[in-house]
Amino acid sequence: GNNNNNGNKGSSASPQASNAASPSGDSGAKKKFAIIFKNTGNPYGEKEMEGYKKAVEELGYEAILKAPDQPTAEAQISMIEELISQKVDALAIVANDPDALQPALEKAMKAGIKVISLDSAVNAASRLVHINQADPERIGRTLIQGVVEMIGGSGEIAILSATSQATNQNLWIEWMKKELEDPKYANVKLVKVAYGDDLRDKSVSETEALLKSYPNLKGIIAPTTVGIAAAGKVLTDKGLKGKVQLTGLGLPSEMAEYIESGVCPWMYLWNPLDVGYLSGYVADALVNGTVTGKVGDKVTAGTLGEKEVIADGDGTQVMLGDPFKFDASNIAEWKAVY
Amino acid sequence: MEQRLLTNKKEFKAKGFILQWEWLLVALIVAMFVMNSNLSEYFFQYDNLRDATMGFLDKAFIVLPMVFIIMMGDIDISVGSIIALSSVVMGDLYAHGVPMPLAMIICLAVGTLCGWINGMLIVRYKELSAVIVTLATMTIYRGIAYILLKDQSVGKFPSWFKFLGWDYVGTLPFILIVFAVFAIAFGLLLHKTPFGRRVYAIGNNPTAARFSGVRVDRIKVIVFTLAGLMSAVTALFLTSRMGSTRPNIATGYELEVIAMVVLGGVSTAGGKGRMIGAILAVFLIGFLRYGLGLVNVSAQMLLIILGGLLIVSVAIPQLKSRFAIKRKA
Amino acid sequence: MAESEFVLELKGITKIFPGVKALDDVYFKLKRGEIHALMGENGAGKSTFIKVITGVHSPEEGEMYLNGQKVAFTHPTDAQKAGIAAIYQHVTNYPDLSVTENIFMGHEKVQRGTGRIKWSAMHQEAGRLLKELGASFSPKTLMGALSVAEQQIVEIAKALSVDAKIIIMDEPTAALTKNESEELYRIAERLRDNGASIIFISHRFEDMYRLASKVTVFRDSKYIGTWNVDEISNADLIVAMVGREISQLFPKKEAQLGEELLRVEGLGKTGYFGDIGFTLRRGEILGLTGLVGAGRTEVCQTLVGVEKYDKGKVIYKGKELKIRGPREALQQGIGYLPEDRQKQGLVLQWEIGRNITLPTLENYTRNGAINTRKELEIAKRLAEKVSVKAKSVFDLVSSLSGGNQQKVVFAKLLASELDVLILDEPTKGVDVGAKSAIYEMISDLAVAGYGIILVSSEMPEIIGMCDRVAVMREGRITATLDRNGLTQEAILQASMDDSGSRDHAARGTGA
Amino acid sequence: MSANVQSASPTEGKASTGRTISALIAKFRELGLLAFIVILAVGVQFRNPSFLTWENLTDIATNTAILSILSVGMMLVIITRGIDLSIGATLAFAGMVSALTVKHNPGLNPVAALLIGVGIGIGCGLVIGFLVSWVKILPIIATLGIMNVFRGFTFEASGGKWVSAHQMPTSFKSIATGSFLGINNLILIAIVIYIVAYYFVSHTRTGRRIYAVGSNPDSAEVSGIRTGRILLLVYTIMGGLAGLAGVLWVSKFASAQGDTASGYELSVIAACVLGGVSIAGGVGKISGILLGSILLGILNNALPMINVSAFWQMFIQGAIILIAVLVNALVKRGIDRNNLMRRKI
Numbered sequence A: 001g002n003n004n005n006n007g008n009k010g011s012s013a014s015p016q017a018s019n020a021a022s023p024s025g026d027s028g029a030k031k032k033f034a035i036i037f038k039n040t041g042n043p044y045g046e047k048e049m050e051g052y053k054k055a056v057e058e059l060g061y062e063a064i065l066k067a068p069d070q071p072t073a074e075a076q077i078s079m080i081e082e083l084i085s086q087k088v089d090a091l092a093i094v095a096n097d098p099d100a101l102q103p104a105l106e107k108a109m110k111a112g113i114k115v116i117s118l119d120s121a122v123n124a125a126s127r128l129v130h131i132n133q134a135d136p137e138r139i140g141r142t143l144i145q146g147v148v149e150m151i152g153g154s155g156e157i158a159i160l161s162a163t164s165q166a167t168n169q170n171l172w173i174e175w176m177k178k179e180l181e182d183p184k185y186a187n188v189k190l191v192k193v194a195y196g197d198d199l200r201d202k203s204v205s206e207t208e209a210l211l212k213s214y215p216n217l218k219g220i221i222a223p224t225t226v227g228i229a230a231a232g233k234v235l236t237d238k239g240l241k242g243k244v245q246l247t248g249l250g251l252p253s254e255m256a257e258y259i260e261s262g263v264c265p266w267m268y269l270w271n272p273l274d275v276g277y278l279s280g281y282v283a284d285a286l287v288n289g290t291v292t293g294k295v296g297d298k299v300t301a302g303t304l305g306e307k308e309v310i311a312d313g314d315g316t317q318v319m320l321g322d323p324f325k326f327d328a329s330n331i332a333e334w335k336a337v338y
Numbered sequence B: 001m002e003q004r005l006l007t008n009k010k011e012f013k014a015k016g017f018i019l020q021w022e023w024l025l026v027a028l029i030v031a032m033f034v035m036n037s038n039l040s041e042y043f044f045q046y047d048n049l050r051d052a053t054m055g056f057l058d059k060a061f062i063v064l065p066m067v068f069i070i071m072m073g074d075i076d077i078s079v080g081s082i083i084a085l086s087s088v089v090m091g092d093l094y095a096h097g098v099p100m101p102l103a104m105i106i107c108l109a110v111g112t113l114c115g116w117i118n119g120m121l122i123v124r125y126k127e128l129s130a131v132i133v134t135l136a137t138m139t140i141y142r143g144i145a146y147i148l149l150k151d152q153s154v155g156k157f158p159s160w161f162k163f164l165g166w167d168y169v170g171t172l173p174f175i176l177i178v179f180a181v182f183a184i185a186f187g188l189l190l191h192k193t194p195f196g197r198r199v200y201a202i203g204n205n206p207t208a209a210r211f212s213g214v215r216v217d218r219i220k221v222i223v224f225t226l227a228g229l230m231s232a233v234t235a236l237f238l239t240s241r242m243g244s245t246r247p248n249i250a251t252g253y254e255l256e257v258i259a260m261v262v263l264g265g266v267s268t269a270g271g272k273g274r275m276i277g278a279i280l281a282v283f284l285i286g287f288l289r290y291g292l293g294l295v296n297v298s299a300q301m302l303l304i305i306l307g308g309l310l311i312v313s314v315a316i317p318q319l320k321s322r323f324a325i326k327r328k329a
Numbered sequence C: 001m002a003e004s005e006f007v008l009e010l011k012g013i014t015k016i017f018p019g020v021k022a023l024d025d026v027y028f029k030l031k032r033g034e035i036h037a038l039m040g041e042n043g044a045g046k047s048t049f050i051k052v053i054t055g056v057h058s059p060e061e062g063e064m065y066l067n068g069q070k071v072a073f074t075h076p077t078d079a080q081k082a083g084i085a086a087i088y089q090h091v092t093n094y095p096d097l098s099v100t101e102n103i104f105m106g107h108e109k110v111q112r113g114t115g116r117i118k119w120s121a122m123h124q125e126a127g128r129l130l131k132e133l134g135a136s137f138s139p140k141t142l143m144g145a146l147s148v149a150e151q152q153i154v155e156i157a158k159a160l161s162v163d164a165k166i167i168i169m170d171e172p173t174a175a176l177t178k179n180e181s182e183e184l185y186r187i188a189e190r191l192r193d194n195g196a197s198i199i200f201i202s203h204r205f206e207d208m209y210r211l212a213s214k215v216t217v218f219r220d221s222k223y224i225g226t227w228n229v230d231e232i233s234n235a236d237l238i239v240a241m242v243g244r245e246i247s248q249l250f251p252k253k254e255a256q257l258g259e260e261l262l263r264v265e266g267l268g269k270t271g272y273f274g275d276i277g278f279t280l281r282r283g284e285i286l287g288l289t290g291l292v293g294a295g296r297t298e299v300c301q302t303l304v305g306v307e308k309y310d311k312g313k314v315i316y317k318g319k320e321l322k323i324r325g326p327r328e329a330l331q332q333g334i335g336y337l338p339e340d341r342q343k344q345g346l347v348l349q350w351e352i353g354r355n356i357t358l359p360t361l362e363n364y365t366r367n368g369a370i371n372t373r374k375e376l377e378i379a380k381r382l383a384e385k386v387s388v389k390a391k392s393v394f395d396l397v398s399s400l401s402g403g404n405q406q407k408v409v410f411a412k413l414l415a416s417e418l419d420v421l422i423l424d425e426p427t428k429g430v431d432v433g434a435k436s437a438i439y440e441m442i443s444d445l446a447v448a449g450y451g452i453i454l455v456s457s458e459m460p461e462i463i464g465m466c467d468r469v470a471v472m473r474e475g476r477i478t479a480t481l482d483r484n485g486l487t488q489e490a491i492l493q494a495s496m497d498d499s500g501s502r503d504h505a506a507r508g509t510g511a
Numbered sequence D: 001m002s003a004n005v006q007s008a009s010p011t012e013g014k015a016s017t018g019r020t021i022s023a024l025i026a027k028f029r030e031l032g033l034l035a036f037i038v039i040l041a042v043g044v045q046f047r048n049p050s051f052l053t054w055e056n057l058t059d060i061a062t063n064t065a066i067l068s069i070l071s072v073g074m075m076l077v078i079i080t081r082g083i084d085l086s087i088g089a090t091l092a093f094a095g096m097v098s099a100l101t102v103k104h105n106p107g108l109n110p111v112a113a114l115l116i117g118v119g120i121g122i123g124c125g126l127v128i129g130f131l132v133s134w135v136k137i138l139p140i141i142a143t144l145g146i147m148n149v150f151r152g153f154t155f156e157a158s159g160g161k162w163v164s165a166h167q168m169p170t171s172f173k174s175i176a177t178g179s180f181l182g183i184n185n186l187i188l189i190a191i192v193i194y195i196v197a198y199y200f201v202s203h204t205r206t207g208r209r210i211y212a213v214g215s216n217p218d219s220a221e222v223s224g225i226r227t228g229r230i231l232l233l234v235y236t237i238m239g240g241l242a243g244l245a246g247v248l249w250v251s252k253f254a255s256a257q258g259d260t261a262s263g264y265e266l267s268v269i270a271a272c273v274l275g276g277v278s279i280a281g282g283v284g285k286i287s288g289i290l291l292g293s294i295l296l297g298i299l300n301n302a303l304p305m306i307n308v309s310a311f312w313q314m315f316i317q318g319a320i321i322l323i324a325v326l327v328n329a330l331v332k333r334g335i336d337r338n339n340l341m342r343r344k345i
């Protein structure tokens, strides 16, 4: 099962022999690697799961992809239980809540399942290792640097986030604020953090309110896919291209329109396929016992090459790399991918 | 007038016994077990089935009072928000140094208070109907939870608190035992006590009940208060399962609870249904979800299956009575 | 098309409701330009018959001819199209819509082609009809804001608004004052002179004599006969309707009047009644009569706390009583038999036994649970006491006939220890056999020392059963009459008279 | 107390003055809502001068258009004593199907896309109408089940993907962004729908019969109204409007997702309830729901603008809804009391 037909950079994979002792004991059956995304019907998540599946199948295992219909921790807990019952070997999770899954994931680990989180982390006690799409500090700082460059070094900026409960975003926003403490940003003022709740209508209202409440607003950072697309739409419709700058994190397919038109000169994201793909290899390494998830472990992740486990607060993580910059030069190529 | 009336119920019980809704549910559960066992080798295992109950029983506590509410022809869509508010209050208090047992008691008190407010508004403003009142309080209760915790989550509860949602007494899950106790208590309340009899009377004919000396308003307030209390019980177990809490927990629980009650054969037109039906429905939906989850059926298929099951289950009795009438005519 | 002599003819109509045969092989003929009275006791099947004609109910058996042509209406619109209009007994209106709309619902005036409703034309026409009926409220008023009598006027206007060949009026005068009734007579006559045929249902002989040329009588769902009004004596007509002499029907026994149980002083509820005063003694049957909508039911329900009063006081066994609700009333010893037994008296989907024990559940409760053995025992004893005809106490009350249902409601009352019984239309829609059983029961209860308030619109019942009678009109007691002064005329005078004298003058005479 | 000696017949005397007062109070309900909106607007304006600008008002109108369109359908449903919880799902399903269609046929006329959405919506509405009017399932239960089913269909149809801005032809996006005579199309469509709806409910037989069915279903049956057909019609209209709203939504936001408008039904119901539509049936005015929608629209727009903390927004909205319905109930009691006083007993 090795279908290598997407835009993932192409060197051939080298499936590792699955000779290590399997924790579930039934050596005859294929090993099962599961992933749970936040919610169903989310193209970003579909890509992340696709990357995971690709890695798992390259390695010759069976992949199980799950996502609840609502992005809630409660639903993810049920899914974790189902996977424990199925005696999967590894479980990768994109968490809807960093803490609320802890009891369930601890149970999974007690049952011998190798648990990792990717993208949206769970706390250190709930996982062996986290696959970080990009350093939150880098994301936060890069976004500020980006928007400051766009607005020419001074002026008012605002943030349009997802829900007030979104952990990833909250972490990034913290780093953005830290970056702004630097004296070189004395002329840049963060006027407001608004929450569009990842709802189209609410994100639009919030963007409009920002524009009106802060007539001198020069830039918006929207570190969320729905928010940045909604903001792009508002700026387009209001003809504010060039007057108010937009950047953030978004899906190339959703944002292609606005990057091509220049409403959003550039934005960042990582390749969700790669995040999933890397997770698959890290999970495999944990299952085979070649690594335990401690700092300094090294994982050879197929086409991505070798990655090292590094510290992350109390826990450990594997960093995919820097966020990727999408701009007019490369968006056409990427909008078809994800 | 030498009329002699029978009081021996036995000869009347036999007929209709087989056709009861509860037996249909039992048949469905058996069919579902057979199907799921065939789909997945992991389904029919004691440990798995036992642990699965821990996953779906949290909301089942609200099913119990919701049977009373729907029986009386009302509805309560604020229960999910009551869970969130009582859980957040508990978490927030604990985080501010209130001892956990006290915080838990306050959690129950907050839920009870929310339910009582619902009940009072509903009986004081009859023209509004329960849907409207609980629609408004649903927003308000969760709104308060947001005001209290903002974007924070609180957790780090004492380690024993995890016992509620995750541990066993003997080999049985604690939550299952507690649920069994509450289910029996609510079952007895509905079927054996004057209170339950009066709830049935209100469901069938509120006017006649009132004229017969049933204090309809009082019973409604009590029942909505119970719904608040049981929402808080759910909050305890859910919080324990999640190990932390935040204002957006338990969203959408109300609709799941209502769906279970309706599937359990409790008529929304009032006055029909039994506690056992709703409890069977809890296990039917719970194990069905779990079983389909074991074979990794997609979330969207689950939505379609569960929605369809609800429609079909309420349509069957309707169509049955329709055709029964036609046959008579 | 061969014109038949009869515009409407029905043959062998049978209509069965679950548990009740409401019409049993009924015949009827209506001539062109005739006003035909249809009479019979409560529950005789008159209203059901009307609904068969108008296509609301379809009969199980029988044939219907319109101008000699056989027709079968499956829907009310069929009857409307055939030129049949009806004023139904129970108001069938839309409280949230305007009077105009109520009048024209189902046959609105619309512009040809566009289908646009012609509001101004409709308002104008409605205004004209209302004026003709002597009403002065605007056709734009909301129906729900009108009094029962005003609503009745709208119902009449509704029937007039269609150019109907056959007009059916089911007790249109029941809620009307004398003047309003006169207005209605005039209109009916004019319609008749214009060639319409009218079926007129009323319990008032006066209406029949004033208007009708023919009278058809139903009894117990059966057709009894048709007579020319001037050829049948009053007494014969009553025999036809009731099946025996009235005097036999009322087995009033002399009861020993005891101490005063209840004294009501200046009781008032804004918008419903005012200045109500009467007394009730042990063993006494106090009649409360008047037109439909006079406020009797409201007064009774206030006494048991279903409704609240805002003026006056109630003195019960010498102490002022504040009634908070029916439960407290029952505990104090005041019981109420509601006028609508299906909606207010019974849980129809329940068995006889459960219905009987509902008000007194705590009497059979042990350790918080209902002791079903004891409950059933008591239910059985009471059901036998009021001689309900059924196989067992597990029969559903919905399967019982109206009379037996009413007996179950009586049994409910007897389960509590009461001193005062308020019986609101206890024989409404009850067959003759059950009726006499109920009368006997009431008499026995009075002898047993209950104080009884008997609300009834039926003159014979009031005259036959009561020791004293209070007559209500428009929310006030206009007269209180002693048994020896009790005549049909006196009661009618007090309940219908439009003159101002009704107010305080007659009150208190009999106290 | 003998004041009514002269006006013994209900057809004379003071009756009419009483009615004028109660009519006034009834009107007061809407005036009150309007006054509330005005006070709110002035208050917000005080805090943020850019509130009452032409641009912001246009924004409010554009953002409220879809909500107000849905309110029309919901009002009809509630008037017949029903409720429709499935409209969010219907909206998403219709929006998704039409977006997928234009994605694969970029040359498609936008009007055709609109029609496809409306058609899907009508189909969904017919299913619900059938369940409610023929199978006689309670509306709240039927639509609760159907909501899940349609939502599932939406996910299935999209295969977990979104349809994004660059996949939609400009012609399709300009349904929502384009304007005619300087007024945004969404606003125009809403205005047209309100005019048609106003004409429909107050000047056509069928429209009035919807009220009749809700006001008293039994009399409606007796006076020859086919109540089943009215119910079917009402849910079909609701479905059609939800379908239309789906296309407008997708076009406005230039994105179709599986979870589009999830939970939106509650906002629509709230708009109706604020506008004085009675859950008990029979009561509801076009002007009322327009004001109700506008109030919600203003709240959505104004709360962010006056810097109300995001964490207070939900509570404030809930509180305003509760206060509005309680005031409504009290006003209605006032009217009833007034009617009773009029009787002079």
Ligand SMILES: Nc1ncnc2c1ncn2[C@@H]1O[C@H](COP(=O)(O)OP(=O)(O)OP(=O)(O)O)[C@@H](O)[C@H]1O
Pocket (backbone or CB within 6 Å): C017, C018, C020, C021, C022, C040, C041, C042, C043, C044, C045, C046, C047, C048, C049, C089, C402, C428, C429
């Ligand atoms: N829809 C119904 N379902 C069941 N029983 C009914 C129904 N309508 C009428 N009945 C029964 O049919 C019988 C005849 O009722 P109907 O209303 O025709 O009497 P009526 O002669 O008009 O009496 P009244 O003088 O009180 O108006 C009664 O026993 C009544 O209870």
Ligand SMILES: Nc1ncnc2c1ncn2[C@@H]1O[C@H](COP(=O)(O)OP(=O)(O)OP(=O)(O)O)[C@@H](O)[C@H]1O
Pocket (backbone or CB within 6 Å): C146, C147, C148, C149, C271, C272, C290, C291, C292, C293, C294, C295, C296, C297, C298, C299, C339, C457, C474
């Ligand atoms: N549903 C109602 N809508 C409007 N007014 C009502 C309503 N019910 C009662 N009323 C008013 O209350 C007054 C008293 O009604 P009530 O039913 O007590 O009279 P009643 O003498 O018992 O008549 P009935 O013989 O019909 O029972 C009537 O004049 C009527 O105007």
Ligand SMILES: [Mg+2]
Pocket (backbone or CB within 6 Å): C046, C047, C048, C089, C170
């Ligand atoms: Mg009748």
Ligand SMILES: [Mg+2]
Pocket (backbone or CB within 6 Å): C293, C296, C297, C298, C339, C424
């Ligand atoms: Mg009465």
